[in-house]
Amino acid sequence: MNTMPFTETSLVRDIVNELPKSSDLFKSYRIDFCCGGNRPVAEAAAERNVNMETLMAELAEVYKNSVNEPIDLEVWTNTDSQTLINHVIDKYHRPLEEELSMLSPYVTKVARVHGDSHPELIRMHDLFYELKKELLEHTAKEEATVFPMLLKLAEAEGAEREEMMKEIQELEKEHDHAGAILKELRDITSDFVPPIDACGTYRLVYKRLEMLEGETFMHVHLENNILFPRYL
Template sequence: MSMPFSETTLVKDIVNEQPKTSDVFKRYRLDFCCGGHTPLITAATELSVNIKQLMAELNEVYLNEENQKDNMEVWTDSSSEEIINHIKLHYHRPLLEELAQLSPYVTKVAKVHGDHHPELLKVYELFYEFKKKMIEHSAKEEEIVFPMLEKLENPTTENRNEMISYIQELEKEHDHVGELLRSLREVTSDYELPLDACGTYTLVYKRLEMLEEQTFMHVHLENNILFARYF
């Protein structure tokens, strides 16, 4: 079977076709959500990633029969209403719950270990900014933007310009939280634990990394599947 993509295929289109390729992009720290409009070769070159090796790993995902099953997290053929309900149920609700549960652990680790590991003070700062922005962002989507999208079955409606303005605002917010997550990864040296890391320290790093993965899929679904329909 020949590869269903080339070096010039947009990163977002590869993930749209097979969401499991996001695992490969994550491994190489290639942005598939906010930076998804970038050709594969450009994204790889910018981070000095071997393009042949990258394409081989992506192709392996495509060839894996297990990954071809109909369990995709994103659906290009689904209605906007179906995608919105999926976002609310599988991303917004778990996100808000995780932010609430993780907060006391982030605070505790920063207080207990911050003197010897000053990077944890930065983790605390970045996490709480991320938390504030995502709570506000999710509320704006559910209270204002999603209801508007569900009413706009015809993208040529007279309200289209207003909707595009809201979408552009949301995408800028996505860019910002993406930068916060990249800063968290950088300050933690890719979530590498020190030798003296306690159980709570370990828990915080693992859950922050999981939060990053979920957020990137969340943003990809909105930017590259849902919002793209209205431009």
Template sequence: MSVTFTTNSLVKDIVNIAPKTSDIFKKYRIDFCCGGNTPLSTAVSGKPVQLDELVQELNNANENADQSDDVAVWTNSSSEEIIQHIIERYHRPLDEELHALSPYVTKVARVHGGGHPELLKVQELFKELKQELLEHTGKEEATSFPHILTLEANPQIENKEEIIEEIRELEKEHDHAGDILKQLREITNDFTPPVDGCGTYRLVYKRLEMLEGDTFMHVHLENNILFPRYF
């Protein structure tokens, strides 16, 4: 029997149970990764949706969900399996996409920035996001993930509090990346290119939106499934 979501359901729990609901939260600009520890009744504040309609939409998505969906599977996986999945499914493609997309962002800002000055801000934000995410994922793989697995093997390890504080810092970095993505969505009008936008212009906006979606799911796996195991 499937779970029925209510106004008191936490956003993160809803996405854990029915990952496809993340698309609904993105549509209404409701943060399900960094701000996922929030009940629906609070999350809808200031959003263009009625609470009862949102609850119904989420329950409909849950009823039609594919039970083999990504996040639902990882909820019951070991930390080692989750970490390996994060590296292979998110870190490696993220590194490739950030480097591949960078010249397109620069080109669009150079060619169209005169008529669309918001592109200069897009370029600035993307550069900040790229640096933030590459440094963050590099640190996770080099130190944070090994420390988490050490804590997993020995929950009473002497430097347990230091590792927990390190995890807290990762969450703060997630918040910063999330803020940058929110700014990008706002300044691009939900990644909607103008009518005079060329093919490259449209490509950049589409790939930025895909980058946002992948980053949200990446952060959700860490913030709401992996990290809470150690608090």
């Protein structure tokens, strides 16, 4: 069992640094984690009349959902396709949709506020929104058509099987393109290392982009290297 490492005396900024997705929770309560983050969470909550017990319970929930269980790839290699597909949808598609939605306003704000002095942020903004559009279309297509086709493929033959092969190859090309966007994001952000003068939101965006990269790579690995080869 993972015990949350934060208490009421933890500094808001330290919590966000360790647990980037906590920024969404603080934002919902209008607790400033950026410029006003250098103080205990209890003090920040009291100023906004936020119930501390509720806040800590919600923070514990965010922590629990953010702690990745060790990934035993052998388990997924040996499991049936329906179970693997359900895992991809529940653990990667749904969290991906949520993260792309929650991260968008931060990306927009950082590019707008700091883009003049850091032009790479304008490119970061454009790449992020290109990636968002592609991934959302990609996951929707997988769930609506490709995954159901895969599960029927055991009995498929002839033209139907050829059509499925084309669909899988198309998905793999889309994975490659998402990977190329992530590579460019990593390049232009200097490996997601913010400049010395970066504010809290700026740092948060880089940290969450790096987390998004890691989750996307594992998501693609499960499909490209474990699921799809069963049918090719």
